[in-house]
Amino acid sequence: MFKKWTGVLLATALVSPMAALAQGPAQTAQAPADGTGGAEAVQPADQVLTNGIVYTVDRNRNFAEAVAIRGDKIVYVGSDEDARKYVGKNTKVTDLQGKMVLPGFIDSHTHASKTTGLIYSIDLFDGGSMEEYVAIIKEFVKAHPQEPSLQGRGWSNPVAPGIGPRKEVLDEIDAKTPIALTSDDGHSLWVNSAALALAGITKETPNPEGGIIERDPKTGEPSGTLREKAMDLVLKKIGGYTVQQYKSGIEEYQRRAVERGVTTVRDPDMLRYPNVLEAYEELAKENKLTIRFRNAVTANPDKGPEQIAEFVKIRERDQYPLFQVNAVKIFMDGVVEGATAYLEKPYEHKETNGELIWDVDNYNKTAAAADKAGFQLHVHSIGDASTRIALDGMEYAQKQNGAHDARHSLVHLQLVNPQDIERFQKLGAVGIVQPFWFMQEDGYYDEIEVPYLGEERAKKEYPMKSFLNKGIHIASSSDYIVTPEFNPLHGIQQGITRIAEGETDPGKIANPDERATLPDMIASFTIDGAYANHVEDITGSLEPGKKADLVVLEQNLFAIPAAKIKDVKVLLTMVEGKEVYHSQKETKK
Structure with missing residues (x-):
């Protein structure tokens, strides 16, 4: 996808998003981090990305063409022409061929550690009906006959609205092994009778503060769904992952x-x-x-x-x-x-x-x-x-x-x-x-x-x-x-x-x-x-002095319909100057 930079670099500048869409953007450049002002020879960079559409997301929302990286930090953002100052005999230069560069993305609330459950427990996210959930659970139970308890996640509330999914469905699969399955939103737990017994939950058990034990409307017995703090009554007994x-x-x-x-x-x-x-x-x-x-x-x-x-x-x-x-x-x-x-x-x-x-x-x-x-x-x-x-x-x-x-x-x-x-x-x-x-x-x-x-x-x-x-x-x-x-x-x-x-x-x-x-x-x-996340001093925009966290995209997001953005491919991801993902590992310097 990328080729070595070999040609003469175009001399365009950092420009605002609106100016970038107009003709003849003004010629301005961002000063290098070396304190040279760009007028003298500078220490070569380890990497230089050129010929790109670099959306810096800086204060003025500027665009640029090139990024120079030394060690784990960005040392220059600006035009291709001025980026040539950072190219030495050992500099890796990548011609982006007009691909887009953005700061690395930040996900400000993500349960990364819960990926563990997708590996070591019942994954219901691909199911969309009670019948599909039952089939997935049965397959897992058959493959794990000796487990002291079974956990999982991913059932959807619309499949079982109201009081939620029932314990009897799980009892028919396995009535002896405690089963506890968290909903896709993480706020409800579907359990079987064995799990309720393990936690000592009966008709007389009151709702814990901040939680709900859903109950059969006719009998008042726990129906098999626990909400919020009531989930802990079972989860604390079953235990977690190592x-x-x-x-x-x-x-x-x-x-x-x-x-x-x-x-x-x-x-x-x-x-x-x-x-x-x-x-x-x-x-x-x-x-x-x-x-x-x-x-x-x-x-x-x-x-x-x-x-x-x-x-x-x-x-x-x-x-x-x-x-x-x-x-x-x-x-x-x-x-x-x-x-x-x-x-x-x-x-x-x-x-x-x-x-x-x-x-x-x-x-x-x-x-x-x-x-x-x-x-x-x-x-x-x-x-x-x-x-x-x-x-x-x-x-x-x-x-x-x-x-x-x-x-x-x-x-x-x-x-x-x-x-x-x-x-x-x-x-x-x-x-x-x-x-x-x-x-x-x-x-x-x-x-x-x-x-x-x-x-x-x-x-x-x-x-x-x-x-x-x-x-x-x-x-x-x-x-x-x-x-x-x-x-x-x-x-x-x-x-x-x-x-x-x-x-x-x-x-x-x-x-x-x-x-x-x-x-x-x-x-x-x-x-x-x-x-x-209190890290805007080191990341979040492409500016000299910040960590070299960036992503290269296959297309310019400003040049495609909004409904096509999700289909754009990520080609390269860097964290602190290190390549942590590349769509084509065979790319050569």
Whole structure:
């Protein structure tokens, strides 16, 4: 795909996106990092990429042609002509032949370590009906006859709406071995009778605080689905994966990530599951991490501010270049499909506002303690009432500790009261959204979101442009493995179109006023993702002095229809100047 640069380089310049589409862009260039101003000979670079469409995503959203890299950093971004100064006898020069270069993509909320479950447990993501789920489970059970318990993930709530899938279905497959299968969104657990017995869950067992034991409407017996905190009653008994299994899962995630151009992520699952943190630590010590992780430890709602001291110790010991813990994850509420997202007004289909997982006073004090210790809050919030309470806690922390550059973030934001958007700006809060979900998805919108929320609320889901219009930083993410295919290019497309693939009816555009532009979406997966993770000083844009994290794409995203963006191929991914993915390994210097 790439050839060695041999010809005379064209002399064009860094230009803005609008100027790039016009005739005769102005001639300007970005100064090299050597402090020479470009007027004298400079130290040769290790690598020079030329003849490309380089979208820098810098402050002025400039375009360029060439990038020079020395060691792990970018030393020059600008014209092909000036890039020649960086070419020495040992410099690897790559002619991009007009291919596009972007900063490496940043996924600001992804459960990378949960790839482990796809390797070592029942994978239901490819199933779309109860019959298909049963076939997958039977095949796995047959192949693993000696397992003391069986775990898996990936069943979809629309397949079994209401109280969820039943225990009897699993009992018919295996009534003796405990089976626990997490839903694709991670907020519900489908179990058999053996799993319920293992956890001691009976008709008399009350719902735990922040959780729901779904029950048969006639008998009151547990029906086989557990929501939110009720999941822990079973999961704590069954146990998890080993450190070595998690290491294998994280390494497999890295392989998938670099194929998609992802170079920095936040995994928010530290401490929520045993052995995850230890797996990351061992991989960091063994130099087996190939992308950058800025992870979050999950706070326990049954504890309070006292747990922050433990988090500080974790942060202090985990200061590796590619692995650090800098945030505290808070599960504030659940999800709409489980009727556990916490809403200002009750659900349409049942008399409940949902489930608030944290006691408000405890959350406020824990938030203030985390803020004082220098942690960023990373709050799961789906419902509008939940988001308001989350912002209240951030405001409480600010009053206790004084205003500073905290960048506390709220993740998901399915429903947001417009008045609270203003509060994001006042508090310096960051929104982390999943544009992959910005559509009226078959099975969800008509069968769950509209019946559960009512049409008026359903039409206002997933705001994004409203935040951007107020100057609020919005970072995009996949929430993998909830979103099994986490290619950022797909997310970029969905954030622009907000319509399901192949759908042509304009009435099917989800909340059309919230459609973002291509520059908006690229920024959300690059520089705004870097800002959200406190790494914008080293990555997120292509500028001298920053780490050489970049991705080369087969096509110029600005020159193709938005509906074609997800199909663009990633050709090359670099992290800190190292080639971590190449679509054609046989390429020669």
